[in-house]
Amino acid sequence: MEVTPVVSVSGLSKRYGATWALRDVSLEIAPGEVLGLIGVNGAGKSTLIKILSGVTRPTGGEIRVDGTPVDLRDPLRAQEAGLQTVHQDIDAGVVSGADVAANLTLDALAPGRSGVFVSRDRTRAAARAIAEAARLDVPLDAPVESLPAGVRQQIVIARVLSRRPRVLILDEPTSALSAAEIRVLIAMVRRLAADGVAVLYVSHRLSEIQELCDRVAVLRDGAIRRVFATPVEGPRLVEAMLGGEVGALTHEVRDGGEPVLRATGLRTRPGAAPLDLTVRAGEVVGVTGLVGSGKTELLEQLYGARPLVSGALDLDGRPYRPRDPGAAAAAGVAFVAEEREAQAVLPGWSVRAHVTLPRLRDHSRIGLLSRRSESAAARRVIEVFGVRGPGPEAEIGALSGGNQQKVVVGRWLEGRCRLLLLDEPFRGVDVGARADIARRIRERAGALGVVIASSDPQEVLQVADRVIVLHDGVRTGEVSAADASADRLATLMAGGADEGGGT
Structure with missing residues (x-):
C-alpha cells in the first residue's frame, strides 16, 4: 500500500534578482521518516527552510501537505498546516528573563487563546503537561537563561511539539550542543519518528546524518543532486556535495x-x-x-x-x-571575516573610508586625517583589484558583492x-x-x-x-x-x- 507523503514539494524555485537560490527542487517526506538535508554553504538549505517555514515566498513550484496544496504565505499558515521549525539560533526561540514555565506556554496561553488574564497556576499546569509529553525533566521555575544550551533547545522543541506538528524541521540542531546533549536530542528525534512525525534534519555533521536519517538529500547550487538511502559512506556524501570533481x-x-x-x-x-x-x-x-x-x-x-x-x-x-x-x-596580521555584511562593511560609508579604516594612523598628520592620503590609497586598491564602481567617494553599498569584497581584501594589502x-x-x-x-x-x-x-x-x-x-x-x-x-x-x-x- 502506497503511503501518502506528509509533505511534498515539486518544482520549487526561488530567485533573488538574477541569482537562483533554489532551482526546481522536488522532495517528499513520509510519516515517521527522518530525511537528512545536507549541502555546503550557499547550497540553498536556508532558503528551502525559510520557504517551508512560511518566512519566504517561493518564485515557483508547489507545496502539498497530506496530498493537498497549501499556501505557506507566512509562518502562521505554515504552523497551521502542521510544519514546525526549530531554528539554529537556540536563544532566538526562548525569552530571557522568563522562567521555564513561561517559555513552554508562550503559545498555549497567548492572548486570544486563553482569554485576557493568565493565572500562574494555569501557566504551571499547562507547562507541566507540555514538559511531561516531551519527557522534559527541568524545574519549571528555573530562569531559562541559566540553563545549558541543550536544555534550552529541549524547551523550544517541547513547545513546538505541543502544537502537534505533522512535520518537524530541525535546522543545525546540534551546532551548540555537547556530546551528551546530542545523544539526548537524537533519542528525542527517534521517539518522534516512531510516533509518526516526519522530520527534516538539516545538519553539517555527517556522523549524525548517517546514524539518524532514513534517507539523505544533497543540495548543491540550489538543486537536489542526489538522494541516498542509508547506510551511506561519508565520502560519497561529500563527493555529492562538492560535485565529484576538482x-x-x-x-x-x-x-x-x-x-x-x-x-x-x-x-x-x-x-x-x-x-x-x-x-x-x-x-x-x-x-x-x-x-x-x-x-x-x-x-x-x-x-x-x-x-x-x-x-x-x-x-x-x-x-x-x-x-x-x-x-x-x-x-x-590581517583578517577578512566570513560575514562581510555583518563584520566588514559599514553601511553608508564610502569606499575610501573602508580602505583606510584599519590604518587611520598611516593617513593622519598631527592627529588629523589627510583626505588626500586616504583618496590615494583608495585609488590604488581600486586600480590593483579592478574595483568597478563610481569611485573612492561612492558608498560601499553602491558596489556589487564581488566589488565590495575586493575592497575588503584589498585594504589589508594597502600597507x-x-x-x-x-x-x-x-x-x-x-x-x-x-x-x-x-x-x-x-x-x-x-x-x-x-x-x-x-x-x-x-x-x-x-x-x-x-x-x-x-x-x-x-x-x-x-x-x-x-x-x-x-x-x-x-x-x-x-x-x-x-x-x-x-x-
Whole structure:
C-alpha cells in the first residue's frame, strides 16, 4: 500500500534578482521518516527552510501537505498546516528573563487563546503537561537563561511539539550542543519518528546524518543532486556535495620561502587533537573542511579574536600571542571575516573610508586625517583589484558583492602586512570577481604568507599551493594543490585517513 507523503514539494524555485537560490527542487517526506538535508554553504538549505517555514515566498513550484496544496504565505499558515521549525539560533526561540514555565506556554496561553488574564497556576499546569509529553525533566521555575544550551533547545522543541506538528524541521540542531546533549536530542528525534512525525534534519555533521536519517538529500547550487538511502559512506556524501570533481590548476604551485608563521600545538577547540601549522612567505595555504570543522576557530585564534586554546605562535621568528585583533593588526596580521555584511562593511560609508579604516594612523598628520592620503590609497586598491564602481567617494553599498569584497581584501594589502587570513572570502562573489581576487592574492603573496579557509575545496584550490583538511576540529591530512583529487579530499573531509601521503 502506497503511503501518502506528509509533505511534498515539486518544482520549487526561488530567485533573488538574477541569482537562483533554489532551482526546481522536488522532495517528499513520509510519516515517521527522518530525511537528512545536507549541502555546503550557499547550497540553498536556508532558503528551502525559510520557504517551508512560511518566512519566504517561493518564485515557483508547489507545496502539498497530506496530498493537498497549501499556501505557506507566512509562518502562521505554515504552523497551521502542521510544519514546525526549530531554528539554529537556540536563544532566538526562548525569552530571557522568563522562567521555564513561561517559555513552554508562550503559545498555549497567548492572548486570544486563553482569554485576557493568565493565572500562574494555569501557566504551571499547562507547562507541566507540555514538559511531561516531551519527557522534559527541568524545574519549571528555573530562569531559562541559566540553563545549558541543550536544555534550552529541549524547551523550544517541547513547545513546538505541543502544537502537534505533522512535520518537524530541525535546522543545525546540534551546532551548540555537547556530546551528551546530542545523544539526548537524537533519542528525542527517534521517539518522534516512531510516533509518526516526519522530520527534516538539516545538519553539517555527517556522523549524525548517517546514524539518524532514513534517507539523505544533497543540495548543491540550489538543486537536489542526489538522494541516498542509508547506510551511506561519508565520502560519497561529500563527493555529492562538492560535485565529484576538482578543477584543473590555473597557477604554478610554489614552495614558499622563510616561515612567516609557525604554530605548534594549536587546538581548534578544547579536547581536539593539537595541530601544527607553518606558513611561508610567498605561499598560500588553504584550509578546508565541512561547516563546523574548526576553520573559523583556527583563523580567529591566529588573529586574536578568540583566545588560544593551547599551543604557541611565532611570527617572523618572534613569539606572537595577540591579546586582541588590534594587537594582531599592529603586528602585521590581517583578517577578512566570513560575514562581510555583518563584520566588514559599514553601511553608508564610502569606499575610501573602508580602505583606510584599519590604518587611520598611516593617513593622519598631527592627529588629523589627510583626505588626500586616504583618496590615494583608495585609488590604488581600486586600480590593483579592478574595483568597478563610481569611485573612492561612492558608498560601499553602491558596489556589487564581488566589488565590495575586493575592497575588503584589498585594504589589508594597502600597507604593511605579513600574514593575511581570509575566512570564506568567495562567499556571495561571482565567478569573475572570484578569479580577480584569487589572482591578486597570489600576485601580492611574494613577501607575505596567506591562509585562506573555505568549505568548498574547489575555491581553495583556485588560489592555494597546499591544502590542510580539518574534520571536527582535527587535522586529517595535507595535500599539495598539484596532487589534489576529489576522492582524496572527500575522504579527508569526511574524517577518513589520508592514504595519499602528505606534503
